[in-house]
Amino acid sequence: xxxxxxxxxxxxxxxxxxxxxxxxxxxxxxxxxxxxxxxxxxxxxxxxxxxxxxxxxxxxxxxxxxxxxxxxxxxxxxxxxxxxxxxxxxxxxxxxxxxxxxxxxxxxxxxxxxxxxxxxxxxxxxxxxxxxxxxxxxxxxxxxxxxxxxxxxxxxxxxxxxxxxxxxxxxxxxxxxxxxxxxxxxxxxxxxxxxxxxxxxxxxxxxxxxxxxxxxxx
Numbered sequence: 001x002x003x004x005x006x007x008x009x010x011x012x013x014x015x016x017x018x019x020x021x022x023x024x025x026x027x028x029x030x031x032x033x034x035x036x037x038x039x040x041x042x043x044x045x046x047x048x049x050x051x052x053x054x055x056x057x058x059x060x061x062x063x064x065x066x067x068x069x070x071x072x073x074x075x076x077x078x079x080x081x082x083x084x085x086x087x088x089x090x091x092x093x094x095x096x097x098x099x100x101x102x103x104x105x106x107x108x109x110x111x112x113x114x115x116x117x118x119x120x121x122x123x124x125x126x127x128x129x130x131x132x133x134x135x136x137x138x139x140x141x142x143x144x145x146x147x148x149x150x151x152x153x154x155x156x157x158x159x160x161x162x163x164x165x166x167x168x169x170x171x172x173x174x175x176x177x178x179x180x181x182x183x184x185x186x187x188x189x190x191x192x193x194x195x196x197x198x199x200x201x202x203x204x205x206x207x208x209x210x211x212x213x214x215x216x217x218x
Contacts (some may be wrong), residue, residue: 002042004095004137004144006082006173007031010043013057013077020064024048024075029056031083040086040100044174045142045185046070047100070102070185071141080174082142095144096137097190103128106140108182109160118165119148120178124186129159131188131196138163139187143173 007030014025024043031041032053039050041058048060067073087093110121122140124132129151132138136147140163149162170176178184 001087002047002084002098002100002142003087003091003093004084004098004139004142006084006143008083009172009174010081010083012075012079012081015075015077018061021067022062022072022075023051023059024062024072025057025059026081026083027057028083031085032056032058035085042082042084042086042098042100042142044071044081045098045100045102045139045187046072069104071105071183080177082173084142096139098139098142098144098187099190100142100187102139102185102187103131103193104186105183106186108178108180108184110180111178114164116167118170118176119162120165120175121160121162122184122186123158123160126159128186128188129153131192132161133192136192137189139185141174141184142187143169143175145169 008028010026010028010031012024013027016023026043028041035041035050035053035058037050040047041050046066048062050058051061052059062072104125106122106124108120109123112119132147132150134147134150138145138147138161145163147161148164151160165175
């Protein structure tokens, strides 16, 4: 599990074909300081498993499904990526609960500069729109952000949401260099996904009954 608080900006240094997937090598001086074989590191929001490492790098295998779902499809050496190690159970939850299991990608529609911030408007697939709410949480390229605006539910011009980025986020993550037309990884709030799944069963679904201890010994 992650919190969406990026620890460093790394860079892909090599991409090697591996069956129907790829093996990535990522320069990550901070992320590998205490990493071990089998540890999880989020790469621009995608949870990957360390299979090899060196003094300032690690490698991870990316399967075809992950490539198809994320911006790692077509990744090449030189791409900057956001990196975060898995959170410790005793650590602070600085962002929100992020699994590193992205829902898909979105397209950056507009970048609006402000005096001390920058607003990004991002298009998202219709099936994800109900999971994104104003003032809710979303992970964009692995960065925990608060939604500052959303498109109308009945809008005919497509679905979008906006996030407002402070100078620290612009400097500490790859979002500071994003321009209109770029694609980004999206992970919606896990609580919203659970609620959507429960509602999908409707009211006809049987509800598990929790047994009480009435009449039992104490």
